[in-house]
Amino acid sequence: MKKALIVLVLLAVVAAGVGWVLSAPTRMSEQRAASLQSGDPAKGELVFWAGGCASCHAAPDAKGEDLLKLGGGLRLETPFGVFVAPNISSSETDGIGGWSLTDFANAMTHGTSPDGRNYYPAFPYTSYARMTGTDLGDLYAFMKTLPNVEGDAGPHELGFPFNIRRGLGLWKRLFLDPEPVIATPVGDGSVDQALWDRGRYLVEGPGHCGECHTPRDVAGGLKLAEWLGGAPAPTGEGRIPDITPVEGKFGSWSAADIAYYLESGFTPEYDSIGGEMVKVQENMARLPAGDREAIAAYLKAIPPVIEVAN
Structure with missing residues (x-):
């Protein structure tokens, strides 16, 4: 009986260790990170609108130039809890103004923060993972031109177990895939x-x-x-x-x-x-x-x- 208990404890320790390793936040390869270049802000603005950044990170009723003030605060109520859109303005204290291009690209494509935390997929990095390095560089260049907005938008409001970010590493292994969803159609040539x-x-x-x-x-x-x-x-x-x-x-x-x-x-x-x-x-x-x-x-x-x- 004692031996069986020891075996169970050892198995539990091994399982916990494997889970800890598999749930670790991931980042892009050093080779891809080295290939990134800050790009053209004008092209980045088009990526910004295609990505819908202002829809979540600007004030809910923002219009005109206010759409470029990305102080966050939008509350997304879901079955998992309330997600609060963060400040992604050029503020170095409350936004992403202090991020490097590699920090930005890791967040966009791997859902990983500069300090090594898993982001919740309310931030749609499972889609952004399919973006090209050129578009990431252009978008980063445009984001650097946007207004500085001070103020922390506040934390998410999540109960257990959804408040444990580490577990998202396992989730990402299941659902984060940069490959296209729909295969190229094979037809009669009628599709451009x-x-x-x-x-x-x-x-x-x-x-x-x-x-x-x-x-x-x-x-x-x-x-x-x-x-x-x-x-x-x-x-x-x-x-x-x-x-x-x-x-x-x-x-x-x-x-x-x-x-x-x-x-x-x-x-x-x-x-x-x-x-x-x-x-x-x-x-x-x-x-x-x-x-x-x-x-x-x-x-x-x-x-x-x-x-x-x-």
Whole structure:
């Protein structure tokens, strides 16, 4: 009996050690970090709007130049608790003004803070992990030009066990994957491949559309088999729609309809956009027309999700 107890204790110690190692925050390779360069702020501004940074980190009712004051404070109420969007302004004390480009890139692509903590995936780094080094460098350069906003936005409000950040390292091993979600379509040549590739990059990467439009499992990971097939709203109120090309639903929209919707906020039936999508559409309207066309081309050529009730 005593020997059995000793064996169990040893197994528990080994399991705890393995769990500790596997849950450690990850960072990009030294080779990739060395290849990063601070880029062009003008190009970075387009990445900023594509990534929707102001939608979470500016004041909720911000307009105009105030959208560039990223003091945080937005409260995201979810089944896991309340996440508070942090200050990501150029403040060196309360924001990210003291971060290096490598710090910034590790946060964006690995969900790891400069001091080695795991970030919660309310920050959509599982999508940003697909961003190119060039876009990361351009975005970093633009972020350095933004106003300094003082003040800590406050901590997240999470209960046990969700308040244990270390466990997120295991979560990231399951759900953090920089590879594309949708494979390149094999068809009759009717799809403009370069346009579709650009659309995939914007939707799956900086645009992080799947973070809201794709359902999640009990662990909070995206169900990639139901990619963009609609999901319950994170707040628990209502449903975010299926934006795959399902006949009779979103699939009845043409690529031109989708591009115009992202530009103007009007559906083919001339209903106006509403809810959280308002901010997304306003961000997309700032992108070049070709990017909105690319998003539309991608959405028209992905597999429809027909099993999800809407």
